[in-house]
Amino acid sequence: MIKPDFETKPFSDEVWTRMKGLRRERYKLSFEAQNKGGLCVTGFAWGYLPLLAGFGNFGNPSPGTDFTRIAREGAGSEGLVKFVNLAEGRGLSPVCGAIAAHLGQVYAGTSFGGSSGNKMMPDFVFQPQGCHAQYKGGQICADVLGLPMLIIESPPKNTTGSRKYLLSQLAEAIEWIEKRTKHRFDDERFIEATRFDIHSRVMWARVCELMKAIPAPMSYRQAMSLRLPLVTYAYSRGTAEYMDILYYEMQERVKDKISGAPFEKKRLAHEGLHPLYQPDLLRWPEEYGAAFNQGEFMMAFGSFRHTDEGHRIPGQTLEERGIELKTRDDALWALVEQRYPLEEEGVNFDSEERRLLHFLRMVEDWHIDAVMVHLARRCAALCLGIYTRIQDVRKAGIPVATYEASEGDPKEWNEARVREDFTRFFESLGLTKIGTFDEKDEDKDG
Amino acid sequence: MSVFDKFHAIVTNPHQYPQEWKSNTSGKVLGLLCSNLPEELFYAAGILPIRLLGANEPENITRTYIFQPAFCSFARDCFAQALHGRYSYVNGIIFSQCCPHAREVFHDWRRHIPVDYNYEIYSPMCLQNPNAKEYLVHEMEECQKSLEKWTGKTISAEAIDKAIVIYNENRRLMAKITEMMKADAPLLIEAEVAEMALAGMLIDRDEHNLLLVEALKEVSKRTSVVRQGPRLILLGSVNNNIELIRFIDSLGGRVVIDDYCTGNRYYQTEVIPENNRLAAIASRLIAKPPCPLHDLPERRRITHYAKLIDDYKVAGAIYTMQRQCDAHGLDYPAIETFFKEKGVPMLKLELDYTAPVGQFRTRIEAFLEMLTAI
Numbered sequence A: 001m002i003k004p005d006f007e008t009k010p011f012s013d014e015v016w017t018r019m020k021g022l023r024r025e026r027y028k029l030s031f032e033a034q035n036k037g038g039l040c041v042t043g044f045a046w047g048y049l050p051l052l053a054g055f056g057n058f059g060n061p062s063p064g065t066d067f068t069r070i071a072r073e074g075a076g077s078e079g080l081v082k083f084v085n086l087a088e089g090r091g092l093s094p095v096c097g098a099i100a101a102h103l104g105q106v107y108a109g110t111s112f113g114g115s116s117g118n119k120m121m122p123d124f125v126f127q128p129q130g131c132h133a134q135y136k137g138g139q140i141c142a143d144v145l146g147l148p149m150l151i152i153e154s155p156p157k158n159t160t161g162s163r164k165y166l167l168s169q170l171a172e173a174i175e176w177i178e179k180r181t182k183h184r185f186d187d188e189r190f191i192e193a194t195r196f197d198i199h200s201r202v203m204w205a206r207v208c209e210l211m212k213a214i215p216a217p218m219s220y221r222q223a224m225s226l227r228l229p230l231v232t233y234a235y236s237r238g239t240a241e242y243m244d245i246l247y248y249e250m251q252e253r254v255k256d257k258i259s260g261a262p263f264e265k266k267r268l269a270h271e272g273l274h275p276l277y278q279p280d281l282l283r284w285p286e287e288y289g290a291a292f293n294q295g296e297f298m299m300a301f302g303s304f305r306h307t308d309e310g311h312r313i314p315g316q317t318l319e320e321r322g323i324e325l326k327t328r329d330d331a332l333w334a335l336v337e338q339r340y341p342l343e344e345e346g347v348n349f350d351s352e353e354r355r356l357l358h359f360l361r362m363v364e365d366w367h368i369d370a371v372m373v374h375l376a377r378r379c380a381a382l383c384l385g386i387y388t389r390i391q392d393v394r395k396a397g398i399p400v401a402t403y404e405a406s407e408g409d410p411k412e413w414n415e416a417r418v419r420e421d422f423t424r425f426f427e428s429l430g431l432t433k434i435g436t437f438d439e440k441d442e443d444k445d446g
Numbered sequence B: 001m002s003v004f005d006k007f008h009a010i011v012t013n014p015h016q017y018p019q020e021w022k023s024n025t026s027g028k029v030l031g032l033l034c035s036n037l038p039e040e041l042f043y044a045a046g047i048l049p050i051r052l053l054g055a056n057e058p059e060n061i062t063r064t065y066i067f068q069p070a071f072c073s074f075a076r077d078c079f080a081q082a083l084h085g086r087y088s089y090v091n092g093i094i095f096s097q098c099c100p101h102a103r104e105v106f107h108d109w110r111r112h113i114p115v116d117y118n119y120e121i122y123s124p125m126c127l128q129n130p131n132a133k134e135y136l137v138h139e140m141e142e143c144q145k146s147l148e149k150w151t152g153k154t155i156s157a158e159a160i161d162k163a164i165v166i167y168n169e170n171r172r173l174m175a176k177i178t179e180m181m182k183a184d185a186p187l188l189i190e191a192e193v194a195e196m197a198l199a200g201m202l203i204d205r206d207e208h209n210l211l212l213v214e215a216l217k218e219v220s221k222r223t224s225v226v227r228q229g230p231r232l233i234l235l236g237s238v239n240n241n242i243e244l245i246r247f248i249d250s251l252g253g254r255v256v257i258d259d260y261c262t263g264n265r266y267y268q269t270e271v272i273p274e275n276n277r278l279a280a281i282a283s284r285l286i287a288k289p290p291c292p293l294h295d296l297p298e299r300r301r302i303t304h305y306a307k308l309i310d311d312y313k314v315a316g317a318i319y320t321m322q323r324q325c326d327a328h329g330l331d332y333p334a335i336e337t338f339f340k341e342k343g344v345p346m347l348k349l350e351l352d353y354t355a356p357v358g359q360f361r362t363r364i365e366a367f368l369e370m371l372t373a374i
Helices: A013-035 A049-053 A067-073 A080-089 A097-108 A132-145 A160-181 A187-210 A220-226 A228-233 A237-255 A279-288 A328-339 A352-365 A386-395 A415-428 B003-012 B016-025 B039-044 B073-083 B100-112 B132-151 B157-180 B190-200 B205-220 B242-250 B277-287 B300-311 B326-341 B357-373
Strands: A039-042 A124-128 A149-152 A267-271 A291-294 A304-306 A312-314 A370-376 A400-405 B029-032 B048-051 B092-097 B117-122 B231-236 B254-259 B316-322 B346-351
Touching: A013 A039, A013 A220, A013 A228, A013 A237, A049 A160, A049 A187, A049 A328, A080 A097, A097 A132, A124 A132, A124 A160, A132 A149, A132 B326, A149 A160, A160 A328, A160 B132, A187 A228, A187 A237, A187 A312, A187 A328, A220 A228, A220 A279, A220 A291, A228 A237, A267 A352, A279 A291, A279 A415, A312 A352, A352 A386, A370 A386, A370 A415, A386 A400, A386 B100, A400 A415, B003 B016, B003 B190, B003 B205, B016 B029, B016 B048, B039 B048, B039 B132, B039 B157, B039 B277, B073 B100, B073 B316, B092 B100, B100 B117, B117 B132, B132 B277, B157 B190, B157 B205, B157 B277, B190 B205, B190 B242, B190 B254, B231 B242, B231 B300, B242 B254, B242 B357, B254 B300, B300 B326, B316 B326, B316 B357, B326 B346, B346 B357
Parallel strands: A039 A124, A124 A149, A267 A291, A267 A370, A370 A400, B029 B048, B029 B092, B092 B117, B231 B254, B231 B316, B316 B346
Antiparallel strands: A304 A312
C-alpha cells in the first residue's frame, strides 16, 4: 500500500446535499413552473437568466432535460450515439457533437420530457451568447418545435458600443417576452436574481482562486460536478448560499491542507471541454500520482477580472462594490457590466494574444506543470487558434500534450488511443503508474 | 482576345492582376476573408480589396497550424496559399467576424505570415436585430479610423460617395448579366457568369465595370442556343471551383444561378444613399441575402431561394459543402426541407479542396436522370 502525499477528505454532506438539491430543484422546477403557468424556454440558454427570473419561476430544459444523464450513459448505442445519429440522419453534418446530441433529442421529441415522464413545451427559444453553432442549433430547435427565437448577442469587443448594444437588447427582450407570452415582468424579482447571479459567480471565482493552493483543495472532476448549479441556476438564492458554503469549506480545506487528489506530483491543466460522456478521464492523472487542478472550463462560470499583465482575479460582489440595485435599469446595467467590465475597456475578449497571455498566467498562478488539451473534432469554436496557442505555450517551456475526441459524440471516442495519449504524456513528465494507495476519498461525484 | 478570355485569365491566375496593380500604383492590397465587409470604405481609401481564395488543390502544409478535423477545407486551402507565399504581395488582411473557419485563417495569417495591417470588424450575428445597424456603423467608424491610420490618409466623404457609385454600378451590371440567365435559352453559360463574378473580387471595380460593359456588348452579338437539360441552382459553402460548374454543364445539367458568397450573392443589393454614408453601407450589408451565420432568427435565405427558384425556373439544386463547413451544415436541414416542399430535388456534394470527378460524375448523372424523369 502506498501512502498518499496529501490527506484527502470528501466534501461535507452539506456541500454535496446542497449541490444535488439545487440540481434536483432546478430539474423539478422546469416541470413545475410550466404546470403553474410559468415561462418555459429552451435553446442553449445559460446567460442572462436573471432576466427570465424577472418573470417568475421558469422552465429551462436546455440543452435537453436529460442531457447530463444521456451524456453519462452515452457510450452505448442506446445513449448519446442514438441522438447524434438521429441528428446526422436529418442532414446535420458536419456539426459538433454536443449540438448534434441536443438536436437529436429535439428531433426524437425526448428533449422536453425526460425520464420523469412529464412533458413540457417551451414558449420560445432563448439564445444568449454562445458560439455560431449554438445560435444556429437554437434556430433549428425553433424550426422543429415551431417556436419564436429570442437572441441576445454580446460582441467580444469591450467597448461603449458593445455595452450599448447589449443593454438595448436586454431591455427590449423584456418587452418582447411580455408581448409574446403575456407574462408580467417583475422588477423586484429581476433585481434579486441579478444580485444572486453576480454573487454566485464571484464566489465561484474565489473558489477557483483557492485552487492555487498546494495541494489544491478540490479535484477538477469534483469541480465539474460542484459547479453544476452555476450553469442554469446561478440566479437563485439557494445557489448564492451554496456558493458561500462551498467557499468557506474550500478555505478550511486549504487551511488544513486537505487535497482533492492524493498526489500532486504534477499539477496539470485540462484545456477544452472534456468528453461529457467520459468524465472519469479527469481522474486518470491520479493513477500516475498527478492531478488536474485547473482549466478554462472550471473558470468559465466564474466572474473574473484581469489585470493588464493577464492575471485573473475574482470580481467583487455588488455589496462589496457599494452598489445597490434599485431599479430595472440598475440591474440591466449590472448584467452588462458583468460581461463588459469597465476596468477592461477596449479589450477584445477573442484576441488570441489575450487568450495566450491569460493561459500562461493561469499556468503560472495556479502552479501548473503541464497541460493536456482536448482537440474536439468538428468543434471550430473550441479549437480556434489551438495549434498556434499550443506552440506558443510550448515555447514558454510548458509541456503540452493533446488527445482527440469530441465533447458530445461518443463515436469519436477511442479509449485505447486516448489512454495511450495520456500515458505517453504522463511518462514524458517522468511519472510512473503508482500502485494502489490508501484512498480515503470516496468518489462522491454528483 | 474575347472579354471572356480576360475574365478566365484573371480567375485562373488570381495573383497577377493585384501584383501588377500594386507595382503600377504603389498602392496597398487588402485581402478580404469574408464578403460581408464595407468594401466601399476600403476602395475609398485608395486600397485594392481582393477576396482571398483557395486554389482547389490538395495541400498538407496547413497541418502544423490548423486542427484539420475542425476547420473547413476552403479555409485550409486559403491559408495554404498564404503559406506557399502566393499572397506575398498582400499588405493587409481584414475579417468580418462571424465564421470561425475564416477567423482561424485570420488568426493564423496574422500570427505566421507577415502583413503590415490586420483588422477585425465585428459584424453582429443577428443582423435582423434593429439595434445591429447602430453597432455595425460604430464598428465601421472604428475601421475607418484604423484604415486612415494605416494609409496615412483621411478617407473623404467624396471618396466614399465615388466608391458607392462604382460599386453600385458594378452590382447593376452583374444583375444585368445574371438576369440574362432567366431566359429559356440564355446567351451565356453559368461558368462564364461565375468567372465574371469572381474576377470582380480580384481586380479594381472600375475596371471590372468596363469589362462587364464589354461583355454585355459581346453577349448581345451571340445567337441563342437552346440547350437541353434541367435548370439547376448551385448553393452552399464558399466555392471558387468554376471547373465544377463546367463539369456539371458537361454532364447535361444547365446551371442557371448560384448563391455563393463568391458568386451571385456577393453582388446583391445596392447601397441606398443616407446622410451618414457608413450607415448606408451598413444598411446594404444588413439587407443583402445573408450567409447562414447571419440568417437569424428568421430564415430569410428561404425567401431568397423561393424567388430564385421561381425567377430562374429552377428544376434541381446542388448543395456543395466544403468539408467541415458547419455553418452550411447547420443550415442544410432547413434548406433541404424547403426545396423539398417546393418540389425541387436537391443533391448534396462535399468538396474537399478538389472535386472527385469519378464519384461526382456518377452522382450528378444519376441526379440529372432523376430530374429528367420527373
